[in-house]
Amino acid sequence: MAIGDLEQPLCNGDDIVAIATPPGRGGVSILRLSGPNIPAFSQRFIGAIPTDRLAKLTEFREQDGRAIDHGLALYFSAPNSYTGEHVLELHAHGSPVVMQMLVKRCLEFGVRLAKPGEFSERAFLNGRLDLAQAEAVADLIASNTESAARSAFNSLKGDFSEQIHLLVGKVTELRIYVEAAIDFPDEEIDFLGDGDVLARLNNLKDIFLQLKKTAKQGKLLRDGLKVVLTGLPNAGKSSLLNNFANENRAIVSAIPGTTRDVLEQVIQIDGLPIEVIDTAGVRDSTDEIEVEGVKRALAAQRNADLILLVVDDTQSNEHQVNDLLANLPKPIPFIIVRNKIDLSARPAGRSGDNVGVSALTGAGMDELKELVLEKAGYRQIEDSQFIARERHMDAIHRAESMLLNGIAQLTDHQAGELLAEDLLACQHALGEITGEVTSEDLLGLIFGSFCIGK
Ligand SMILES: Nc1nc2c(ncn2[C@@H]2O[C@H](COP(=O)(O)OP(=O)(O)O)[C@@H](O)[C@H]2O)c(=O)[nH]1
Ligand SMILES: [Mg+2]
Incomplete structure (x- = not known):
């Protein structure tokens, strides 16, 4: 040739x-x-x-x-x-x-x-993977902890999709039953009123509750938690970051205003990936660099999933703490970390939203970590945990609200036709998760965020 x-x-x-x-x-x-x-x-x-x-x-x-x-x-x-x-x-x-x-x-x-x-x-x-599985490929590659990786692999194997299919199957079955009832108007009222339909609807409602819980954990595992440390200069924010990270990540010093840049460190607590963000202590300053640091600290707070307000327990007065609290962006959840208890009389551990710790000795740190998980709504994952995304949560919520609408149509108005419509809409919303129902825009959005070669 x-x-x-x-x-x-x-x-x-x-x-x-x-x-x-x-x-x-x-x-x-x-x-x-x-x-x-x-x-x-x-x-x-x-x-x-x-x-x-x-x-x-x-x-x-x-x-x-x-x-x-x-x-x-x-x-x-x-x-x-x-x-x-x-x-x-x-x-x-x-x-x-x-x-x-x-x-x-x-x-x-x-x-x-x-x-x-x-x-x-x-x-x-080409039907080799459904949409949730394809997303799981990207999530597995991007995973930051073993728990996240295992959950992503469960989704990739199809565990999440299977749960969705089972649910769609039940919704479809019920819709067909309701439609059949509508086709026999004489018997419609009996059909819909005999309690069986309502019982099945309520069963679906329970399945949705469970699914939402698992999906929420899955989303936490995928997206992780952004925890921002804030407080006055010298409260011990950087020391706390170092304790979380188990290394001397941030410069710690007795000179107030040491931290200017925003420092990030990814850690994990019980498999939940957490980005801990250390920021400049918030105070009025004339130092140009510190002013910029404070600006960045405030921006980081607004993006936080959880704020740890660190206070020096040897210095704090409650007026000051209340002022600091009042200035936190709302409605972001927070924890008040009473630091330096090795020098104060406070016992280690939790009381309400307060946790006594010593970033220096590590006292109270386990309780603090527990409270962080609690505030995030995270539970130790089970073997059947799957990874999930905002997109999935959104579809599940919409599907659930269709179901709830449908239930109201039945109980308030005996409106079989409207119930059937709601069940169909519920089915469609769930179908978006696995990609049975989809649009080109959505696919572009999903696959465009993958890296090349995947
Ligand atoms: N005794 C004691 N000193 C601490 C503790 N945490 C921080 N410090 C000290 O407090 C000073 C300020 O700490 P740093 O972490 O830089 O505070 P930041 O300005 O909030 O980042 C340093 O001298 C630290 O060694 C603690 O738990 N106990
Ligand atoms: Mg600092």
Whole structure:
């Protein structure tokens, strides 16, 4: 075959390529290709279509025949691949330069660069994964704690989707029953009034309650908790951050106004990822840098999920504490951390929203952590925990409110037709979670936030 033939682009934009491994140097990097023309591409580029799922040692060559590298080719024929299309993985040495040469080589065949999330989007469009599972792929990769990773994997396996399908099944069954009743107007009232329908509706209501609880935990595990430390200079905020982090992350000093920048540290408490944010002590200052620090501290407070107001227990008077409390942004939950109890008479531990601690000795820290989890509404996760997103919570809430509407239609008005409509709307809202009901905009939004190569 003449070289000219080789360079006839044989892919027309349906075939995509991306580096699937993170940027940087390593033993191996992987290039992933997917599309209808991948077998032809493989034949031309490496001179063969490897046996399905059997690693083939091969050379990767430039157009003029010079070798770029050698490595493994792994082929998955459609539909038994991640995307449901023909997929080829090229495993080369983990050098950014080698990878770029390989990508360039693929482009010469008319393969194009994949958009973020495009592999997973194709997997969704080809029915390999539903939407919640595809999202779980991204969440697993992004997970920060073991609990979050396990929950994401449960979603990826389909545990969350299965719960949604079971629920949709029950809603659908009931809707069909109600519609049948409407079709026999003489008996409609009896049908709807015999208590069975209401009992089934109430059962659905209970399932929703449980689902909301689990989904809320799943969302916490995914998004984590933003905890902002605030208080007067020298209260011990930076010491507290260091205690949380188990390392000397922030500069601690007896000089008030030491912390100016916003410092962040991700920690975990019982598997919940928590971003602890240390800020400048809030006070009036003429120092330009400190003023900026205070500005940033106030901005961080407004973005917090939970605020820890740290007060020096040897210095505090309750007037001052009340003033500080009054100035916190509302309605963000807060805890008052009474620090330096090694110097004051206060016992360690909790009383209401107050916790006595010593950032220096660690006394009271366990109780503080417990209270943080309590304020977040987090419980130690179970094996069946799945990961969830705001989008899922929103769909569940809408579906639930449709159900509640429907129940009111039945109990207040005996309105079977309206009940059936509400149940259908409930079903549709739930369908958004797994992607049975979806829009192009939504898909763009979801997959656009993936990283390239996923
Ligand atoms: N005895 C005692 N000193 C503390 C404690 N926490 C902080 N300090 C001291 O208080 C001073 C100010 O602490 P720092 O963490 O920098 O306070 P920040 O300005 O609120 O960040 C430093 O000298 C710390 O060593 C504590 O629990 N006990
Ligand atoms: Mg500080």
